[in-house]
Amino acid sequence: MSATEENSATEKDSATENSSADEQDLGPEGMTRRQLLRHTAWFGSAVVLTVVGGEVISHVATPDAVAVPPEDPNALRFAQISDSHLGFKGAANTAVEDSFAAAIRQINALPQRPDFVVHTGDLTHLSTPAQFDQVKQMMGELRTGKVLTVPGEHDSVDDTGQKYRQAFGAGSRGDGWYSFDLRGVHFIALVNTLSLEKLGHLGADQIEFVRTDVAGLSSDTPIVVFSHIPLFAMYPAWGWGTDDAAAVLNLLRRFASVTCLNGHVHQLFTKTEGNVTFHSATTTAYPLPPPGQGTAPAPVTLPAGKLKDALGIREVTYRKGSGLLAVKDVRLA
Numbered sequence: 001m002s003a004t005e006e007n008s009a010t011e012k013d014s015a016t017e018n019s020s021a022d023e024q025d026l027g028p029e030g031m032t033r034r035q036l037l038r039h040t041a042w043f044g045s046a047v048v049l050t051v052v053g054g055e056v057i058s059h060v061a062t063p064d065a066v067a068v069p070p071e072d073p074n075a076l077r078f079a080q081i082s083d084s085h086l087g088f089k090g091a092a093n094t095a096v097e098d099s100f101a102a103a104i105r106q107i108n109a110l111p112q113r114p115d116f117v118v119h120t121g122d123l124t125h126l127s128t129p130a131q132f133d134q135v136k137q138m139m140g141e142l143r144t145g146k147v148l149t150v151p152g153e154h155d156s157v158d159d160t161g162q163k164y165r166q167a168f169g170a171g172s173r174g175d176g177w178y179s180f181d182l183r184g185v186h187f188i189a190l191v192n193t194l195s196l197e198k199l200g201h202l203g204a205d206q207i208e209f210v211r212t213d214v215a216g217l218s219s220d221t222p223i224v225v226f227s228h229i230p231l232f233a234m235y236p237a238w239g240w241g242t243d244d245a246a247a248v249l250n251l252l253r254r255f256a257s258v259t260c261l262n263g264h265v266h267q268l269f270t271k272t273e274g275n276v277t278f279h280s281a282t283t284t285a286y287p288l289p290p291p292g293q294g295t296a297p298a299p300v301t302l303p304a305g306k307l308k309d310a311l312g313i314r315e316v317t318y319r320k321g322s323g324l325l326a327v328k329d330v331r332l333a
């Protein structure tokens with residue numbers, strides 16, 4: 001282990017700091033010390049960020065959130081990937097399909113096959129039929145029981161998600177939302193990206209869906225929610241929030257453990273509010289700036305050789321009765 005950082009700060013005070021030269025001087029772990037400290041500050045007191053053997057690993061450091069031993073056959077295991085942006089052309093990543101393929105290989109190399117893999121949106125960059133075909137074909141190579149998705153705003157740029165639903169909407173309801181149960185956990189997949197006019201919005205129909213969906217569940221059922229845009233106000237000025245998320249979160253208040261996993265922001269970020277823990281995932285394509293750093297969330301071109309440090313996959317495990325899920329973020333190998 002090369003470094004362990006803990007920080008009890010809970011303020012987002014450093015989130016809007018100006019960039020400086022040391023921000024560009026990435027260390028062997030791909031993050032400057034300041035970034036590490038900022039990362040842990042954002043994560044708050046309940047979370048430890050650990051850098052192990054060059055991999056960035058974060059996990060919720062509560063006694064309940066125990067990583068499941070590899071030999072446990074009853075554990076829930078799934079992987080999250082996000083924001084592959086197939087079709088993106090730019091200096092920030094000149095071969096997004098190669099880094100997405102690397103993420104798929106990394107999941108396929110996990111010691112235990114995940115029950116499913118979820119892609120939390122921006123599968124494509126411009127919603128073209130060719131991009132949907134390519135992402136579907138590539139995800140068909142995942143060694144897993146099931147591939148799940150939620151749409152990002154890049155997957156519905158011109159048709160409010162019709163091509164997305166043709167490719168990935170089987171079994172979903174409404175505009176593409178759905179729920180299911182697996183190994184004692186209840187999963188809800190939400191759509192908050194439907195059109196550029198409704199970015200970061202769930203709508204009354206979807207909120208009603210959640211209301212009836214959870215009505216019969218006992219309060220000790222762990223809940224996991226997938227969405228593309230965060231359900232917490234990460235940085236609303238950049239569209240990094242969901243304006244009516246509180247209506248859904250209120251319906252989930254009575255549950256002991258609620259875990260919300262999102263993409264869209266292209267960087268790790270975790271926060272806990274009461275019974276709910278939010279985990280923003282990183283991307284397989286290109287980084288975006290920290291919230292408020294710069295004038296817009298435009299792709300960041302890293303120094304040569306540093307891109308993979310900002311990309312990654314997420315492994316999630318859960319053992320029945322253990323309370324919280326264990327979330328582990330691993331950078332792209």
Ligand SMILES: [Fe+2]
Pocket residue numbers: 083085121122152264265266
């Ligand atoms: Fe994205």
Ligand SMILES: [Fe+2]
Pocket residue numbers: 121122152153154228263264265
């Ligand atoms: Fe997005």
